[in-house]
Amino acid sequence: xxxxxxxxxxxxxxxxxxxxxxxxxxxxxxxxxxxxxxxxxxxxxxxxxxxxxxxxxxxxxxxxxxxxxxxxxxxxxxxxxxxxxxxxxxxxxxxxxxxxxxxxxxxxxxxxxxxxxxxxxxxxxxxxxxxxxxxxxxxxxxxxxxxxxxxxxxxxxxxxxxxxxxxxxxxxxxxxxxxxxxxxxxxxxxxxxxxxxxxxxxxxxxxxxxxxxxxxxxxxxxxxxxxxxxxxxxxxxxxxxxxxxxxxxxxxxxxxxxxxxxxxxxxxxxxxxxxxxxxxxxx
Amino acid sequence: xxxxxxxxxxxxxxxxxxxxxxxxxxxxxxxxxxxxxxxxxxxxxxxxxxxxxxxxxxxxxxxxxxxxxxxxxxxxxxxxxxxxxxxxxxxxxxxxxxxxxxxxxxxxxxxxxxxxxxxxxxxxxxxxxxxxxxxxxxxxxxxxxxxxxxxxxxxxxxxxxxxxxxxxxxxxxxxxxxxxxxxxxxxxxxxxxxxxxxxxxxxxxxxxxxxxxxxxxxxxxxxxxxxxxxxxxxxxxxxxxxxxxxxxxxxxxxxxxxxxxxxxxxxxxxxx
Numbered sequence: 130x131x132x133x134x135x136x137x138x139x140x141x142x143x144x145x146x147x148x149x150x151x152x153x154x155x156x157x158x159x160x161x162x163x164x165x166x167x168x169x170x171x172x173x174x175x176x177x178x179x180x181x182x183x184x185x186x187x188x189x190x191x192x193x194x195x196x197x198x199x200x201x202x203x204x205x206x207x208x209x210x211x212x213x214x215x216x217x218x219x220x221x222x223x224x225x226x227x228x229x230x231x232x233x234x235x236x237x238x239x240x241x242x243x244x245x246x247x248x249x250x251x252x253x254x255x256x257x258x259x260x261x262x263x264x265x266x267x268x269x270x271x272x273x274x275x276x277x278x279x280x281x282x283x284x285x286x287x288x289x290x291x292x293x294x295x296x297x298x299x300x301x302x303x304x305x306x307x308x309x310x311x312x313x314x315x316x317x318x319x320x321x322x323x324x325x326x327x328x329x330x331x332x333x334x335x336x337x338x339x340x341x342x343x344x345x346x347x348x349x350x351x352x353x354x355x356x357x358x359x360x361x362x363x364x365x366x367x368x369x370x371x372x373x374x375x376x377x378x379x380x381x382x383x384x385x386x387x388x389x390x391x392x393x394x395x396x397x398x399x400x401x402x403x404x405x406x407x408x409x410x411x412x
Numbered sequence: 413x414x415x416x417x418x419x420x421x422x423x424x425x426x427x428x429x430x431x432x433x434x435x436x437x438x439x440x441x442x443x444x445x446x447x448x449x450x451x452x453x454x455x456x457x458x459x460x461x462x463x464x465x466x467x468x469x470x471x472x473x474x475x476x477x478x479x480x481x482x483x484x485x486x487x488x489x490x491x492x493x494x495x496x497x498x499x500x501x502x503x504x505x506x507x508x509x510x511x512x513x514x515x516x517x518x519x520x521x522x523x524x525x526x527x528x529x530x531x532x533x534x535x536x537x538x539x540x541x542x543x544x545x546x547x548x549x550x551x552x553x554x555x556x557x558x559x560x561x562x563x564x565x566x567x568x569x570x571x572x573x574x575x576x577x578x579x580x581x582x583x584x585x586x587x588x589x590x591x592x593x594x595x596x597x598x599x600x601x602x603x604x605x606x607x608x609x610x611x612x613x614x615x616x617x618x619x620x621x622x623x624x625x626x627x628x629x630x631x632x633x634x635x636x637x638x639x640x641x642x643x644x645x646x647x648x649x650x651x652x653x654x655x656x657x658x659x660x661x662x663x664x665x666x667x668x669x670x671x672x673x674x675x676x677x678x679x680x681x682x683x684x
Contacts, residue, residue: 150587150621153642157616399461406460406533408422409618 133356135349135366140306144314151299151311152187158297159188159272161411166192167274168265170258170292171223172329173197173211178321179312180276180300182219186315190220196265197225198258200232203329211321218316228257251330255291263294272296280305280344283351284377285384286336292328293387304348342377350377413446413551414439415626415637417645419615422456423466425475429454432492433482435646440486442648445551449492450582450613450622451559452507457584458617459495463537467497467505471517476510483512489551491611493558493582496522498539507538509556509582511547519547521556525564531586531620532560546574552653559583562596562610565603572604572666577653579604583612586620587642594625601629605659605666607651614644631659 133139159167167184171177185193197212199205209225216223235253236242244250259273266273275295277287282301287293300308305326312322326336326344337343346367353363360378364371386392390402399405416435421427432449439447451457454475455466468475475494483490490512498504507523522541526534544567546555555571555578562568562581571579579600585593593610601608608629613622626639628649637649660666 146587149642153621154616154619408456408458408460408462410422411424 133353133358135353135358135363137306137345137349139352140304140310140348142303142307142310144311147303147311148183148186148315151183155184155187155274155297155299159192161409162272162296164266164270164272166194166269166271167297168194168196168262168269168271169274169276169295170198170262171195171212171215173205173208173215173321174326174329175312175317175322175324176276176278176300176305176308176326178211178215178317179308179315180274181221182215182315182317183299183311184274185219185221190222192271193219193221194265194269194271195221195223196262197223198228198261199225200227200254201229203254203332203334205329208329211318211324214318215321218318226261228254228261231257231261247331251328251334252288252291254330255288255328259291259294266296274299275301277301278305278308279303280348280351281336282388283354284340284347284380285387286328286340287387288330289387304351305344306348347377350374351381354378354381413448413609413628413649413651414442414444415609415611415628415639415645415647415649416447416449417611417614417624417626417639417643417647418450418453419622419644420450420453420456420613420617422617423459423462424456425454425466428456429475429478432479432490436479436482436486436488436490438646439648440488442646444488444648446489446491448580448582448609448611448626449490450611450626451493451509451584452495453492453582453613454494456617457613457622458620460533460537463495463505464503467495469499470494470496470508470510470520472499473497476512476517480512480516484514484516487514489513489518489549491554491556491580491582493584496520504539505537506541507534507558508541509558509580511549511554511556513549518549519545521545521558523558523561524567525560527560531618534560544570544574546571546576552577552651555579557581559585562593562600565600568600568604568606568608572606576606577656578607578609578651580609580611583610584622585612587623590623590625590641597627597629598633598635601631602633602663603665605631605656605663607631607653607656609649614642631656632663 171181262273273295275298277293360374364374496506496508509521511518524541528535553575555576597610611626614624625641628636639645639647
């Protein structure tokens with residue numbers, strides 16, 4: 130049996146095919162849902178820029194509404210400029226909603242609010258963005274298009290019911306490094322495609338710093354896990370301590386609760402989320 | 413013959429029936445004697461729990477009756493996939509291919525190999541078929557297989573040994589598997605010196621994108637007709653049974669079969 134080699138080649142894609150399949154997926158889902166397009170948060174990072182760009186290529190820029198949702202604590206001039214650049218290049222409208230006043234209201238209204246708890250505060254930001262996006266989607270008969278990638282989804286590096294909450298997530302089956310490949314392929318400016326990823330939940334928040342691993346390494350570990358490789362084999366091939374790979378695997382398994390509908394006690398004949406197995410059907 | 417590569421509306425038999433009828437009429441206008449639709453074309457592939465309400469007995473079900481009328485009226489043979497319910501046990505469902513002729517129902521084939529891995533969950537819903545019939549018709553001796561069956565050389569071999577000249581594989585194959593099917597359809601044609609016709613779905617169901625690419629493979633492995641990738645299509649192709657004899661002489665795989673190996677094969681397969 131030929132052994133799976135964990136080199137960067139393993140993550141290479143047939144980008145033309147991936148592009149057309151993602152575009153077909155978006156067009157098909159939007160059409161079947163009866164919506165008139167998609168709304169999506171555009172931070173100026175690689176995932177949201179690529180998703181917005183490919184949605185515009187699939188549906189036409191007129192059917193895509195990008196929303197920049199900055200807030201004062203993490204405001205970045207470069208990110209806002211990047212979001213505008215992508216909107217201009219791919220021909221979709223970009224609206225800006227400053228969520229700072231909404232956040233301030235939350236902080237004043239929540240008796241348990243603690244300014245020192247930056248994780249809870251960061252998650253509140255992501256969920257506030259989600260609330261705004263769904264408001265737009267409802268008002269304008271559009272779908273919320275998410276931009277989560279496979280690396281972050283697998284290790285649970287996202288806010289539950291926040292940035293991952295969406296009607297469709299067209300690039301969720303692509304690892305971060307693959308999203309970067311796709312970005313370059315469809316013409317997202319290189320400066321955006323290669324810039325360091327940030328969830329922007331607090332000032333100076335960089336994904337690779339917080340995770341303690343480069344996406345190039347993380348993606349290959351996850352690719353190995355996806356293909357049922359043992360952590361020993363992955364560690365050996367990548368010249369990493371096995372404990373390190375074990376930690377990534379644990380993180381992947383421990384965050385399954387973030388990727389599923391809420392778990393319930395099985396009581397009935399057929400139960401939502403387990404054995405109530407229905408297809409997506411058109412309206 | 414016509415390869416009718418459809419995109420189906422999941423769970424909407426009325427919509428799919430009407431699309432099939434339209435394609436039958438168009439195929440007839442193009443002088444086809446046979447029109448082939450994909451696997452589970454009547455309901456779409458990813459019906460999940462809806463299978464229990466969508467399945468019908470064969471041939472007594474209302475959908476077959478309606479397609480029979482069209483086949484009679486258009487004087488044409490029709491092959492299509494549908495969910496079958498056993499007459500004896502309500503939960504015994506099959507993934508079935510149906511053959512209709514100008515005089516009505518001719519026969520059926522129940523899928524033998526049910527994929528239950530990756531995104532496929534057929535064993536959860538379907539009972540396996542146990543028969544591999546070959547149908548003697550006015551347009552030749554026809555054997556039917558369904559999708560994942562093409563991964564197993566045994567079933568097409570049995571059909572060929574029973575005299576099939578035209579083996580038809582109806583399919584619902586998502587894009588990630590295209591290379592497998594393009595290889596295997598050619599392999600099954602060559603190793604059996606038989607016409608292998610492949611008709612696949614198109615469209616997107618539950619994130620699965622069916623790639624189309626329906627084709628007629630001649631006994632010598634040449635692609636005689638090929639439908640578009642990823643789009644609905646109706647392709648007309650011609651079958652020349654004289655090609656079987658020409659190829660059989662040049663590639664005499666049936667003459668060179670070694671039946672004694674089959675015992676060994678069985679023994680090994682039972683002890684995997």
